[in-house]
Amino acid sequence: MNDDWEATAYLDASERERRTLAAGGKLSLTKQRHGDSGAASPADD
Amino acid sequence: MGQTLTEKILDDHLVEGELEPGEEIGIEIDQTLSQDTTGTMVWLQFEALEMDEVQTELAAQYCDHQTYQFDFKNTDDHRFLRSAAGTYGAYFSRPGNGICHNVHKENFAAPGKTLLGSDSHTPTPGGLGQLAIGAGGIDIAVAMGGGAYHVEMPEVVNVRLEGELPEWATAKDVILELLRRLSVKGGVGKVLEYTGPGVETLSVPERTTITNMGTELGATSSIFPTDEKTEEWLAQFDREDEFVDLGPDEDAEYADEIVVDLSDLEPLIAKPSMPDEVVPVREVAGEQVEQVIVGSCTNGGYEDILPAAKMLEGRQINAGTEMIVAPGSKQASEMLAREGWTAEMMAAGVNFSEATCGACIGIGHVPASDSVSLRTFNRNFEGRSGIEDDSVFLCSPEVAAAAALKGEIVDPRDLADELGDLEAPGFELADKYSAGYGADDPDIITPDEAIDDELIKGPNISSVPVKDPIDADVxxxxxxxxxxxxxxxxxxxxxxxxxxxxxxxxxxxxxxxxxxxxxxxxxxxxxxxxxxxxxxxxxxxxxxxxxxxxxxxxxxxxxxxxxxxxxxxxxxxxxxxxxxxxxxxxxxxxxxxxxxxxxxxxxxxxxxxxxxxxxx
Known part of the structure; x- marks a missing residue:
């Protein structure tokens, strides 16, 4: 913080939520994983 | 080990994970609902996902938040939502037909099914044994595409109801009592499952008032078992074939138990500006009231408004108080009108709103400055009514009607003593709801009747913003x-x-x-x-x-x-x-x-x- 002090913060997230974050959100993640298929019934996981 | 009702329904729909509290699970979704505030993004995201057709058993799109259409942008949104429902195969409830929770409860809510909705009060049909959860729009879009919904497995808490409500105490007082005890954070990470001998004393509309406002406790959902009353309720809509006998196993284990003796309850009220600021009505009696509104998804059913109407019959509301009735659905409006209650309320000085969320989100009927408004709604967050320094109290229709008659907050028991001829109205169900609803509701366009087969976007409808993948340095x-x-x-x-x-x-x-x-x-x-x-x-x-x-x-x-x-x-x-x-x-x-x-x-x-x- 301000290059002066540190604190601990926690990311309480499941593996799926971490994947979502890393992709920039659920829309990006779902499109990445299923966008090519154009299918009507992709699961998000 | 036996299962709770919540676990049984989740087990039936489980596609990923185990039913251990705190573990993430994926469940199959049977039904979805969206409303007009969140719905445009739901469908834009559905489009962005390049889906062709809704895959759930049922998807319903409602227009309830912006029904006054005072700006073409709202009307454009409603037209877009109709076109999206038609294009992708969802039911479309036209603007003015009612609040999503009320119309869904009347037409589509089904015991044992899962419902995911882009509205926080989606758990309302838990009163019919449906496991219903509120979520963000992208979750609804993915579920409509056939994807699982992921949620942390909640703890299941047994809310054991005993006794029977005394005169003038209502279902609203049950949930206000829970808010008083538990606070707005008391239900976080939990499903509140209602059990006990008190359950059978409550009708389905009373149960849905309680499940609706479980959201204010922060609960993931709230649910009642089903019984004869559930079956009778469904039969009123010619939907008795959707009844399923549901309840927990006798040896079900719960994370916690809360006991509420209904016979101990009295009229309660939530003070400004948080739903858990609950006190007995008598504690704030005498406060001058300038506005009273009966309605909303919490207390906007025909059965909710009827007690207030009975209290007003042959009387006049106080000259210094405005009273508005905002039914939760057009069906409730129609029934009140058909039975003559609308005329009785108008004669008493009541103004009518169309069936809309409206005033609950500060759209219409904004209170006067430095004034008190009594509402039968579920939220009174500061400023939500449309004026920043508002003073909104939450209560039952009975307490609201009493305040409208007296011009100040008053316990209806005390008003009854004062007037001498004011009887407790009780809670009465209709014999039969109007014919022609459900699939034949003239204000619901079924997928088969769709009039659009492509999206219609007005100039105010833009695309969905997409964030780049996260950077290493934040x-x-x-x-x-x-x-x-x-x-x-x-x-x-x-x-x-x-x-x-x-x-x-x-x-x-x-x-x-x-x-x-x-x-x-x-x-x-x-x-x-x-x-x-x-x-x-x-x-x-x-x-x-x-x-x-x-x-x-x-x-x-x-x-x-x-x-x-x-x-x-x-x-x-x-x-x-x-x-x-x-x-x-x-x-x-x-x-x-x-x-x-x-x-x-x-x-x-x-x-x-x-x-x-x-x-x-």
């Missing part, structure tokens, strides 16, 4: 430091002047957090990267994902808070904002304007291999 200024219980109404207000931009994120984002700091959006955009800091229960309130989408659009990368509300936290993940939990010392030490840098590699911290990470 840093930025603390753009805003906030206190506890920041609501989604604080983040993106739902008032009419702002909500008309809900389909245009660039324009809507200009109002982000403006109720706390009207320079925020400008500063955030200029900074291009930053974080928000908040206390406990950040993001409580509605499911609107705009409350995550707009900060993301302005460049907010992370929210550091002492705790998060469930749906909003999911929305933060869904839009790529990092929700970081901090302790009280850290919260106290951070100042607005401080530069924050996440020391860990944020991309690595977001990798599935890491279960918990340290940041600073």
């Amino acid at each position: 840093s930025g200024e603390t753009l805003l430091k906030m206190g506890d219980n920041i609501t989604t109404d604080h983040i993106i207000p739902a008032t009419s002047d702002i909500l008309k931009y809900r389909s245009n994120i660039e324009r809507l984002s200009e109002f982000t957090l403006s109720r706390i700091d009207d320079t925020f959006a400008e500063r955030a955009k200029a900074a291009d990267s930053g974080v928000l800091v908040a206390g406990e229960n950040y993001g409580q309130g509605s499911s609107r994902e705009h409350a995550a989408m707009c900060p993301m659009f302005l460049g907010v990368e992370a929210v550091l808070a002492q705790s998060f509300a469930r749906i909003h936290k999911a929305n933060l993940f869904n839009f790529g904002l990092i929700p970081l939990t901090i302790d009280e010392d850290t919260y106290e030490r951070i100042e607005q304007g401080d530069d924050v840098e996440i020391v860990d590699d944020a991309r690595a911290a977001s990798s599935p291999a890491r279960r918990s990470s340290r940041s600073a």
Whole structure:
């Protein structure tokens, strides 16, 4: 913080939520994983 | 070991994970619902996912928040929603037909089914044994496409009801009593499952008042078992074939038990400006009341309004008090009119609203400055009524009607003593609901009757913003430091002047957090990267994902808070904002304007291999 002090913060997230974050959100993640298929019934996981 | 009712329904729909509290599970969704505030983004996201057709058993799109259509943008949104429902195969309920929860309850809610809705009060049909959960719009879009819904397995709490409600105490007082005991955070991470001999004394509409307002406890959902009353309720709509006998096993184990003796309850009221500020009505009696509204998704059914109508029959409301009745559905309006109760209420001095969320979100009937408004709604967050320093109380229709007659807050028992001829109205069901609803409802366009086969977008409907993948280095200024219980109404207000931009994120984002700091959006955009800091229960309130989408659009990368509300936290993940939990010392030490840098590699911290990470 301000290059002066540190604190601990926690990311309480499941593996799926971490994947979502890393992709920039659920829309990006779902499109990445299923966008090519154009299918009507992709699961998000 | 036996199962709770919640576990049974989840087990039937489980596609991923195990039913262990705290573990993430994936469940199949049978039904979805959206409303017009959140629905445009749901369908734009459905389009962006390149889906062809709804895959759930049923998807329903309602238009209930902006039914007055005072701006072409709202009307364009409704036309877009009709076109989306038609294009993709959903039911479309036309503007004015009623609030999503009421119309869904009357037409589609089914015991044992799962329902996911882009509205925080989606758990309402839990009163019919449906497991219903509120979520963000992208979750609805994915579910409509056949994807599972993921949620942390909640603890199941047994709310054991004993006894029977005495005269003048109502279902609203049951949920107000729970809010008094548990607070607005008391249900977080939990499903409240109602059991006990008191259950059979409550009708389905009374049960749905309780499940509707379980949302104010922060609960993931609330649910009742089914019984003869559930079957009778469904039969009123010619839907008795959808009845399923549901209940917990005798040896079901619950995480906790709360006992409520219904016979001990008395008329209660939530004071401004939080639903858990609950006291007996007598404690605030004498407060002058300028406005009374009966209605909403909590108490807007025919059966909810009828007691107030009976109390007003042959009487006049106080000259200094305005009273509005806002039914939850057009069906409720029609029945009240057909039976003559509308005329009775009008003769007493009541004004009628069309069936809409309206005043509950500050759209119409904004209270006068420095005045008290009594409402049968579920929320009284400061400013939600449309005026910043409002004074809104929440109560039952009986307490509301008593206040309208007296011109001040009064316990209806005391008013009955004073008037001498005011009888407790009780709670009465209709013999039969109007014919022609459900699939034949003239205001519901079924997928087979769709009149659109392509999306119709007006000039105010833009595309969905998409965030880039997270960077390894995340840093930025603390753009805003906030206190506890920041609501989604604080983040993106739902008032009419702002909500008309809900389909245009660039324009809507200009109002982000403006109720706390009207320079925020400008500063955030200029900074291009930053974080928000908040206390406990950040993001409580509605499911609107705009409350995550707009900060993301302005460049907010992370929210550091002492705790998060469930749906909003999911929305933060869904839009790529990092929700970081901090302790009280850290919260106290951070100042607005401080530069924050996440020391860990944020991309690595977001990798599935890491279960918990340290940041600073």
